[in-house]
Amino acid sequence: MLSFDYSIPTKIFFGKGKIDVLGKEIKKYGSKVLIVYGGGSIKRNGIYDRTASILKENNIDFYELSGVEPNPRITTVKKGIDICKEKNIELVLAIGGGSTIDCAKVIAAGVNYDGDPWDIVKNPSKIEKVLPVASILTLAATGSEMDQIAVISNMDTNEKIGVGHEDMRPKFSVLDPTYTFTVPENQTAAGTADIMSHTFESYFSGVEGAYLQDGIAEAILRTCIKYGKIAMEKPNDYEARANLMWASSLAINGLLSLGKDRKWCCHPIEHELSAYYDITHGVGLAILTPNWMEYILNDDTLHKFVDYGVNVWGIDRKKDSYEIAREAIKNTRKYFDSLGIPSKLREVGIGEEKLELMANRAVRNSGGTIGSLRPIDAEDVLNILKKSY
């Protein structure tokens, strides 16, 4: 186990009706709020109205930025920054899933930066003072409600970049599982795949001896496998939505990667797919993951896949090790299939012509290799993309 520093100060208000804390919590930071959201779903399901009425009751002034894209764009971030500057906003409140929260974080980080906000996405050391961010979560997926990361796209340069800064962690987030009852099947599926992928990125690490963290990761994976399916079949199942929602936060808030060397692997590859083809993040991850697993399986990585097979899929440890590993990977693939997620890149509109370009770009910010358990280079990424095609 490696040394680590732990600090997860985000407060979570979890459960049905927890939005009631909103007024009291916001007023700790100010009384001028920018609400950031995506499409109109929060207007249809009543969350917008409830938020607005709480803010009014508490004499909190609010302004709005709507239309945040599923892969949020730097152009939208700029619009938000302009409103914050003009209206002297004191807190940025995201209502939505990870895209909306990510957008809100970079708006908050960009308000006190004088240059082009794309600079701070590319170089977070330029971030100085960040406005307080809070969120009301409506989709269990990215974990942005409790972490310090945001992923922003620049369609001019075909770049999709993750940026992290400790002060971008939300001050508080409201997690009401009933708010995810209306999430459609395909988004429930993609969200579950995203949570699992975050967990895999920490779990399949080259660092040994973080036994406790690995056990927690396995618990999160079993939770996703069990409840992802139930949430698809019974969208209003509170227990399923609650377990998925809490899993989304714990998978990436830092708990799993403590004492390990999380070096993202499927994520940077997927970011290239989204950057060029604007596909759903979780779908890209679900397509890539089983192919990546098959590709990195060898004598050195075998033990980790055996643990995965035994502890997550309940495969008998007495079986041959490679048999366990292959069965575990097969189960992973079958599971994503069972959620109705496409299994090939060509099914989501990706052409062969950019595979090599994307493979090269996926490793460009990481010294030429990505991943920890078995680091892979651009050629490996291309092979995985071809397997996934």
Place this chain on the structure above:
Amino acid sequence: MLSFDYSIPTKIFFGKGKIDVLGKEIKKYGSKVLIVYGGGSIKRNGIYDRTASILKENNIDFYELSGVEPNPRITTVKKGIDICKEKNIELVLAIGGGSTIDCAKVIAAGVNYDGDPWDIVKNPSKIEKVLPVASILTLAATGSEMDQIAVISNMDTNEKIGVGHEDMRPKFSVLDPTYTFTVPENQTAAGTADIMSHTFESYFSGVEGAYLQDGIAEAILRTCIKYGKIAMEKPNDYEARANLMWASSLAINGLLSLGKDRKWCCHPIEHELSAYYDITHGVGLAILTPNWMEYILNDDTLHKFVDYGVNVWGIDRKKDSYEIAREAIKNTRKYFDSLGIPSKLREVGIGEEKLELMANRAVRNSGGTIGSLRPIDAEDVLNILKKSY
């Protein structure tokens, strides 16, 4: 799963040599420190000298309270409060295990309370302003390094009471696993039993549907079972000490009880044993736990013991449910035996004459019953004490 509020703001600096952060972290809160510790072990193993030299380098004035008892007493708390008042202390730094940290917390809570500090132990709503607390942990057991609880004894009244207040949570704790290399076998064993008992108290809850939390609890239990034994055999095994140390924090910092209704059961019984006989907390818990498990096992609680047996002890789920449950309990008993912990109350100097008195007192602060999965009353407690005798 019940609704919950999550807030665990304690920073953890985990790993060999992490004490180096001490100066920088303390100076965020002030430059006058009270160091609280127990016996002389921190002087023998160099932690005291290292701390003193860091404080001097950083121009931090420090005063000392030594001699904190294994079951820390209110008389010692009072001494600490007096020093804080006299010297205008700005942060209380505990160096030691749970007893020392608990003592430091109540000192910090008592400085700004004008009455008898025993009042705030009995009624934490009287706590107002709490001095910042920090800790350097030297024993993996109570989890006090990351929670808001302290347990204080009053030998005049034979009371041992747990007191909780959100502001008593340490601002930061240094967790260096090498500091536990010198922990003797019996304390390593008792500490492991304590961590497991904290986990059981959340795990064996009557609330269903907190699947993720239960999976995390099972990971902590497997971690204790694996590494408690290794740490006994190889005291300098970093991996074992690190996993136990992090397990001690996560077992009780709030993570496991989120969405459940933790109603302490073995703990209040054990507090009576310690209050009257001053025994080691973890030893009392290890003696009580298997007998409590046997006592509460019935058709209603069976499913939980089956999960425990299958997911923690790896027992085949295809076996008969009662067979799984009894095997799991038997394994628990055998495990504590294997750590060399006494298995009977009479072996640790407890007489039969006070069993009834202690049984009555164990439930007195909880409306007559304790525990969640199967609440038990004074008569049940007496039966468990007799089984444990």
